[in-house]
Amino acid sequence: xxxxxxxxxxxxxxxxxxxxxxxxxxxxxxxxxxxxxxxxxxxxxxxxxxxxxxxxxxxxxxxxxxxxxxxxxxxxxxxxxxxxxxxxxxxxxxxxxxxxxxxxxxxxxxxxxxxxxxxxxxxxxxxxxxxxxxxxxxxxxxxxxxxxxxxxxxxxxxxxxxxxxxxxxxxxxxxxxxxxxxxxxxxxxxxxxxxxxxxxxxxxxxxxxxxxxxxxxxxxxxxxxxxxxxxxxxxxxxxxxxxxxx
Amino acid sequence: xxxxxxxxxxxxxxxxxxxxxxxxxxxxxxxxxxxxxxxxxxxxxxxxxxxxxxxxxxxxxxxxxxxxxxxxxxxxxxxxxxxxxxxxxxxxxxxxxxxxxxxxxxxxxxxxxxxxxxxxxxxxxxxxxxxxxxxxxxxxxxxxxxxxxxxxxxxxxxxxxxxxxxxxxxxxxxxxxxxxxxxxxxxxxxxxxxxxxxxxxxxxxxxxxxxxxxxxxxxxxxxxxxxxxxxxxxxxxxxxxxxxxxxxxxxxxxxxxxxxxxxxxxxxxxxxxxxxxxxxxxxxxxxxxxxxxxxxxxxxxx
Numbered sequence: 001x002x003x004x005x006x007x008x009x010x011x012x013x014x015x016x017x018x019x020x021x022x023x024x025x026x027x028x029x030x031x032x033x034x035x036x037x038x039x040x041x042x043x044x045x046x047x048x049x050x051x052x053x054x055x056x057x058x059x060x061x062x063x064x065x066x067x068x069x070x071x072x073x074x075x076x077x078x079x080x081x082x083x084x085x086x087x088x089x090x091x092x093x094x095x096x097x098x099x100x101x102x103x104x105x106x107x108x109x110x111x112x113x114x115x116x117x118x119x120x121x122x123x124x125x126x127x128x129x130x131x132x133x134x135x136x137x138x139x140x141x142x143x144x145x146x147x148x149x150x151x152x153x154x155x156x157x158x159x160x161x162x163x164x165x166x167x168x169x170x171x172x173x174x175x176x177x178x179x180x181x182x183x184x185x186x187x188x189x190x191x192x193x194x195x196x197x198x199x200x201x202x203x204x205x206x207x208x209x210x211x212x213x214x215x216x217x218x219x220x221x222x223x224x225x226x227x228x229x230x231x232x233x234x235x236x237x238x239x240x241x242x243x244x245x246x
Numbered sequence: 247x248x249x250x251x252x253x254x255x256x257x258x259x260x261x262x263x264x265x266x267x268x269x270x271x272x273x274x275x276x277x278x279x280x281x282x283x284x285x286x287x288x289x290x291x292x293x294x295x296x297x298x299x300x301x302x303x304x305x306x307x308x309x310x311x312x313x314x315x316x317x318x319x320x321x322x323x324x325x326x327x328x329x330x331x332x333x334x335x336x337x338x339x340x341x342x343x344x345x346x347x348x349x350x351x352x353x354x355x356x357x358x359x360x361x362x363x364x365x366x367x368x369x370x371x372x373x374x375x376x377x378x379x380x381x382x383x384x385x386x387x388x389x390x391x392x393x394x395x396x397x398x399x400x401x402x403x404x405x406x407x408x409x410x411x412x413x414x415x416x417x418x419x420x421x422x423x424x425x426x427x428x429x430x431x432x433x434x435x436x437x438x439x440x441x442x443x444x445x446x447x448x449x450x451x452x453x454x455x456x457x458x459x460x461x462x463x464x465x466x467x468x469x470x471x472x473x474x475x476x477x478x479x480x481x482x483x484x485x486x487x488x489x490x491x492x493x494x495x496x497x498x499x500x501x502x503x504x505x506x507x508x509x510x511x512x513x514x515x516x517x518x519x520x521x522x523x524x525x526x527x528x529x530x531x532x533x534x535x536x537x538x539x540x541x542x543x544x545x546x547x548x
Contacts, residue, residue: 039412040383085410139286165410166438168285168453169539170546173499180483194412195439197502201482219503230502232413239414 003030004063005156005188006051011060011069013046020046022211023060028204030156031186033179035199038208039239044192045161047208051190052159053077065156078106081150084161088146091135095126098134099149106153120148140171147178151187158182160191164198176201196232207235210244249401249432250274250297254306257292266292268455269306274434275447279427282436283443283538284452290436291331294405297434298328311400324352327399329390331406331436337379341370341389344378345396352397362429363392366422384415391422402426404435408442420445440539451542458545463538470536470544472496473511476504479521480528488524492517497547506534508544 006028013021021043028034038044049055051064053073062069065079089098096117103113121130124144134142143163150158160179164172176198183189191202199205199219206216215222215238219231228234250273257267267289274280282290295301297310299319307314313321335344345367349356360367366388373385381389387407394402404423408416420442423433435446443449444463451458451466459466479485486505489498494517496508513531521529534540 039414040410162410166286168438168546169440169543170499171285176500177486180486184483194410194416196413200502201500235413236417239412242414 004028005030005065006034006062006190008051008062009060011047011050011062012058013043013050013055014058019211021050021057024208024211024213025060026206026213026216028157028188028190030188031183032204033183033189033191033202035202035205036190036192036208037199037205037235038192039242039244041244042208042239042242043211044208048159048161048190048192052080052082078153079156081153081155081158082161083146083150083158083163085143085163085165086161089134089142089149092133094133095121095130095137095145098145099152102149103152108153116152120145120152124148140167140174143167143171143175144178147175151182155187157188157190160189162192162194164193164195172198196230196235199231199235205231207238209238209242214238247276248273248309249276249278250280250308250310250434252293252297252306252308255293255296255303255308256305257289257296257301258304265455267296267303270455270457271306272450272457272460274432276432277427277430278447279423279433279435279445281443281446281449282434282452283438283440283446283449283542284436285438287454288452289455290452291405294328294330294403294434294436298326298403299323300328324397325400327394327397327402329394329402329404329407331409333386333390335378335386335390335393338377340375340377341381342374344389345392348393349396354397356396359396359398362398362426363395365425366395367392384411387411387415387419395426399431401432401434404433406436406438408437408439416442440537440542443538449538451538451545453546459541466538466541467536470541472508472544473513474534474536474540475507475509475513476501476532476534477507477521478504478528478530479526481526484524485521485526488521488526491524492520497544499543501534501540504534506540508540 004027009025010023011021012023024047036044050057050069053076057069064076067075093101099117099120100113103116121127129137164175179189204218206213222234226234226237252270252272255267255270258265284290296303297308297315299315299322310322311325315322345356370385370388373381408419427433446463448462450460486500489505489507494514496510498505498507
């Protein structure tokens, strides 16, 4: 049980008559790479916001990193990292300033921040760019930097919302190498993506359709179950029947 | 006959002289679906803005439907449809009002060209009185396409219409493009998704302002040149690390459920023993189908 870091039970979110997330139950293990897939409007973002402690559920239960989703949202926020394609770093701050800023937000001491800054810059090979504005970095580097920043406070879980959108195929793979390494260090990865080849890199994936989790298993089991040769086909079979217009 | 001809176009921005488009040339046949394939920052949007006469190039020139992009911009504007990457309709107008507005701008009516958008617009009709800002992403995209088509353009420019769109909606979108092509419209579309390249008649692979290759997808794939093998093992993370240490391979990288490994001509005899010695189990190996993504990765590496 101690190895379960995300546990939800009939987690539900209603907006008026609209059931955005409809009784989803699942668990994610420590160090697992968990792919959270679904068509646009299936309810992924709403579910993810609840799991991050940003949105109160309408009903159901969930424990994130051992904390209750209703009562301990601040503890949850301290235990997770978050990165999205849309917002990740401040473009008008330098690489080092961003690291210091996010380190400060997460309550790291000055000593910790300088140690971590150096380590991070070295690991990413950003020595030349450390004092440049983030706006000047190529997108691929920004994404790698923002993933590292999301891991700065050693969170138990990191939520990645379409982290590789618009990134070239080589950088996309380097990014996944970083994900693999983090998972190897027992960080749990919760990731959404529209690239179906990336679904294959996950240990297990869930596919949401119209607010419900319609499938949850390893990519190979899902392909067997749906008699499909690729995850693309599995996704297509499930999401094709979606009724929602988002 | 070409619909679009681009000759040595460059575009430089700002004091820092950031080169967004670097001496790019290509031509698009009439009635083709032509794809600009590449990641963010490849220069795709700048090229679109130059060709739709919204931006002047800093070097080179181009024609659209035989008209010069600088001298004849007015003729070009009435003949092209442009769907920018960022949603650009009026959020406070309803679906129908937006469409009516764009039709009026081009001196036409919805009724006159309804045939062209019928297939797409029927899916929107029940929301016609809804404000555009309240539409879902998929619906916005369909409406933007209708607005770009309402003056019956002969060339359609679509800047990343499927970015951030789920695989099912992407498929539907490409079905729509095929039907538009059947009506004789030339379509120039950009995308960061390599798998969409196969749906184009010809493609330009782009990176950092430069074109790496312009060809039919089949031609690019046939000219891949190396031997590509797909490999699988019980522990994929280990496999990818071990493959990086095998120096006789030209390249290796994750590819869906497999790792792709490229060799110059044949698989060296010590390849499989090397993997086994490193403790990998459940090894499976077979020739791989080369995809555009493999070609792009190879081009990026060289």
